[in-house]
Amino acid sequence: MGFYRKLNDNQDLEGGKESDSLEEQYQKMFKKIGRDFVFKDDLKAIFNFLLEDLIDNDEEFDTHYNAAVLKAIEYRENLSKPLKDRKKYKDLVDDE
Numbered sequence: 693m694g695f696y697r698k699l700n701d702n703q704d705l706e707g708g709k710e711s712d713s714l715e716e717q718y719q720k721m722f723k724k725i726g727r728d729f730v731f732k733d734d735l736k737a738i739f740n741f742l743l744e745d746l747i748d749n750d751e752e753f754d755t756h757y758n759a760a761v762l763k764a765i766e767y768r769e770n771l772s773k774p775l776k777d778r779k780k781y782k783d784l785v786d787d788e
Contacts, residue, residue: 715781719767726760733759
Protein backbone atom coordinates (compact mmCIF):
# COMPACT_ATOMS: atom_id res chain seq x y z
CA MET A 693 0.00 0.00 0.00
CA GLY A 694 1.37 3.42 -0.93
CA PHE A 695 2.41 6.23 1.38
CA TYR A 696 -0.47 8.54 0.44
CA ARG A 697 -3.09 5.82 0.61
CA LYS A 698 -1.95 4.98 4.16
CA LEU A 699 -2.20 8.65 5.10
CA ASN A 700 -5.64 8.88 3.56
CA ASP A 701 -6.80 5.72 5.37
CA ASN A 702 -5.45 7.09 8.69
CA GLN A 703 -2.97 4.20 9.03
CA ASP A 704 0.41 4.29 10.75
CA LEU A 705 3.49 4.95 8.63
CA GLU A 706 6.87 3.28 8.92
CA GLY A 707 9.72 5.18 10.57
CA GLY A 708 9.57 7.89 13.19
CA LYS A 709 11.63 8.46 16.30
CA GLU A 710 13.32 5.53 18.05
CA SER A 711 11.66 6.53 21.34
CA ASP A 712 8.22 6.12 19.72
CA SER A 713 9.16 2.62 18.58
CA LEU A 714 10.48 1.72 22.04
CA GLU A 715 7.29 3.04 23.66
CA GLU A 716 5.18 0.90 21.35
CA GLN A 717 7.30 -2.20 22.08
CA TYR A 718 7.02 -1.54 25.84
CA GLN A 719 3.25 -1.22 25.69
CA LYS A 720 3.02 -4.47 23.71
CA MET A 721 5.28 -6.25 26.23
CA PHE A 722 3.74 -4.78 29.42
CA LYS A 723 1.40 -7.70 30.04
CA LYS A 724 4.39 -10.06 29.93
CA ILE A 725 6.74 -7.76 31.87
CA GLY A 726 4.06 -7.26 34.52
CA ARG A 727 4.23 -10.94 35.47
CA ASP A 728 7.67 -10.35 36.96
CA PHE A 729 7.28 -7.00 38.71
CA VAL A 730 5.03 -5.32 41.23
CA PHE A 731 3.20 -2.36 39.74
CA LYS A 732 3.32 0.61 42.13
CA ASP A 733 -0.47 1.13 42.08
CA ASP A 734 -1.00 -2.55 42.93
CA LEU A 735 1.46 -2.23 45.82
CA LYS A 736 -0.38 0.85 47.15
CA ALA A 737 -3.67 -1.01 46.89
CA ILE A 738 -2.24 -4.03 48.69
CA PHE A 739 -1.00 -1.89 51.58
CA ASN A 740 -4.34 -0.08 51.79
CA PHE A 741 -6.18 -3.38 51.75
CA LEU A 742 -3.99 -4.85 54.48
CA LEU A 743 -4.41 -1.80 56.66
CA GLU A 744 -8.20 -1.67 56.18
CA ASP A 745 -9.02 -5.32 56.56
CA LEU A 746 -6.54 -8.16 56.97
CA ILE A 747 -8.94 -11.09 57.07
CA ASP A 748 -12.56 -10.43 56.10
CA ASN A 749 -13.00 -10.36 52.34
CA ASP A 750 -10.45 -11.95 49.98
CA GLU A 751 -12.76 -11.67 46.92
CA GLU A 752 -12.87 -7.87 47.26
CA PHE A 753 -9.07 -7.75 47.00
CA ASP A 754 -9.00 -9.78 43.78
CA THR A 755 -11.70 -7.77 42.01
CA HIS A 756 -10.72 -4.22 43.03
CA TYR A 757 -6.93 -4.24 43.16
CA ASN A 758 -5.55 -5.22 39.79
CA ALA A 759 -4.00 -1.98 38.50
CA ALA A 760 -1.44 -3.83 36.36
CA VAL A 761 -4.26 -5.53 34.43
CA LEU A 762 -6.02 -2.20 33.97
CA LYS A 763 -2.75 -0.63 32.76
CA ALA A 764 -2.26 -3.48 30.25
CA ILE A 765 -5.80 -2.87 28.93
CA GLU A 766 -5.07 0.88 28.69
CA TYR A 767 -1.89 0.17 26.69
CA ARG A 768 -3.72 -2.26 24.38
CA GLU A 769 -6.40 0.35 23.67
CA ASN A 770 -3.74 3.02 23.15
CA LEU A 771 -1.89 0.83 20.62
CA SER A 772 -5.09 0.30 18.63
CA LYS A 773 -5.25 4.04 17.85
CA PRO A 774 -3.37 5.76 15.00
CA LEU A 775 0.05 7.12 16.09
CA LYS A 776 -1.14 10.73 15.99
CA ASP A 777 -3.96 9.96 18.46
CA ARG A 778 -1.96 7.87 20.94
CA LYS A 779 -1.36 9.07 24.47
CA LYS A 780 2.28 9.79 25.31
CA TYR A 781 3.59 8.40 28.61
CA LYS A 782 6.32 10.04 30.67
CA ASP A 783 9.33 7.85 31.51
CA LEU A 784 10.54 7.45 35.10
CA VAL A 785 13.93 8.82 34.04
CA ASP A 786 14.36 11.03 31.01
CA ASP A 787 17.43 9.88 29.01
CA GLU A 788 17.22 12.63 26.40
